[in-house]
Amino acid sequence: MTQLFDFIMHIDEHLITIVNSFGPWTYAILFAMVFIETGVVIFPFLPGDSLLFAASALAANAAYNLNVWILFAIFLAAAVIGDTVNYEIGKRVGSAASTGNGWFGRLINRDKLKQAEAFFDKHGGKTIAIARFMPLIRTFAPFVSGGSRMHYGKFIHYNLLGGFLWVTMCVFGGFYFGNVTFVKEHFSLVAIGIVIISLLPMVIAAIKTRTAKATER
Numbered sequence: 717m718t719q720l721f722d723f724i725m726h727i728d729e730h731l732i733t734i735v736n737s738f739g740p741w742t743y744a745i746l747f748a749m750v751f752i753e754t755g756v757v758i759f760p761f762l763p764g765d766s767l768l769f770a771a772s773a774l775a776a777n778a779a780y781n782l783n784v785w786i787l788f789a790i791f792l793a794a795a796v797i798g799d800t801v802n803y804e805i806g807k808r809v810g811s812a813a814s815t816g817n818g819w820f821g822r823l824i825n826r827d828k829l830k831q832a833e834a835f836f837d838k839h840g841g842k843t844i845a846i847a848r849f850m851p852l853i854r855t856f857a858p859f860v861s862g863g864s865r866m867h868y869g870k871f872i873h874y875n876l877l878g879g880f881l882w883v884t885m886c887v888f889g890g891f892y893f894g895n896v897t898f899v900k901e902h903f904s905l906v907a908i909g910i911v912i913i914s915l916l917p918m919v920i921a922a923i924k925t926r927t928a929k930a931t932e933r
Contacts, residue, residue: 728770735780742782746771747790754855755798764851768886773894784891788883795879799844799858803871806862841870845878 735742746767753764768791775782847857861871893899 727766728773731767731770731774732780735774735782739781743786743790746787747794750791750794751798751801753798754795754858755801764854765849765882765886768883769890769894772887772890773899776891776895784887788887791887792879792883795848795883796875799875799879800872802855802858803862803866803868803875806859807865808862841866841874844871844874845881848878848882 731742734745738745749767750764753767768787771782771787771791772784774780775784775787841861843857844861847854858871858875
């Protein structure tokens with residue numbers, strides 16, 4: 717976990733190392749990282765927003781030979797395909813994961829899964845699009861929708877919409893603002909800020925839920 721935290725806090729430095737070491741293969745590595753974060757429900761803690769932002773910031777610097785449009789395409793593909801795979805996993809093993817039965821169910825963080833289920837119950841299909849901007853929840857949302865047997869046509873609609881909005885904001889936000897002097901010199905703080913801002917909707921929703929329950933008593 718210490719190494720993961722270090723990677724997230726200094727993701728710009730680690731990405732530079734990856735680019736310098738792997739060259740064009742960096743695109744494949746970035747695709748895999750986003751695909752795993754969105755598509756494999758047991759890895760919700762991998763970086764998402766900050767990864768897209770940092771990679772796109774490097775694309776603004778010609779020295780790293782990264783094309784922002786290729787980044788946009790691979791991130792969008794990874795996000796949409798990842799959620800689709802996650803949906804299919806949820807469709808097949810969702811009930812076992814919710815109860816904690818079976819080896820796969822024991823690998824999943826059931827507290828986060830329950831949060832995603834509650835969010836899904838409240839917002840329905842829109843959860844797929846909204847959750848794109850919420851770390852942890854975005855990994856479980858397609859899993860929950862698959863487990864609830866949401867119609868795939870409805871799911872893919874929100875999957876494409878959410879993926880497009882998320883990738884567009886993160887990629888072009890990083891490309892245009894990632895090389896601002898303050899951002900470059902304080903990227904660790906910016907990474908923390910991105911995570912905090914992403915978590916705010918989930919925190920606010922939890923507070924509202926607790927307040928509503930307290931009022932009912």
